[in-house]
Amino acid sequence: MEVLQIVEEHLLIVEELMMIMEVSTNVQTRAGGEVDLDNMSYEEMHRFEESMGSVSKGLSKETISRLPVHKHSPSSTRSNSGDA
DSSP: OOHHHHHHHHHHHHHHHHHHHHHHHEEEOTTSOEEEGGGOOHHHHHHHHHHHSOOOSSOOHHHHHTSOOOOOOOOTTOOOTTOO
């Protein structure tokens, strides 16, 4: 797989995650009002969760499991300027 193709795939995943996070931080209440979870204190989120159900700022395990895994190996052609 070419590096450019890998980068493009990673960018698509990042864009998707950004959209998911943007949608998840602005929640519609049952009354139709919008709630900004990012600006809530812990106590406010706790009260909101009790009235609405589960509240979370994090991504689901399924979404996290879809992230690409890549181990970086430093290039062996890299010169060490401090070594003589």
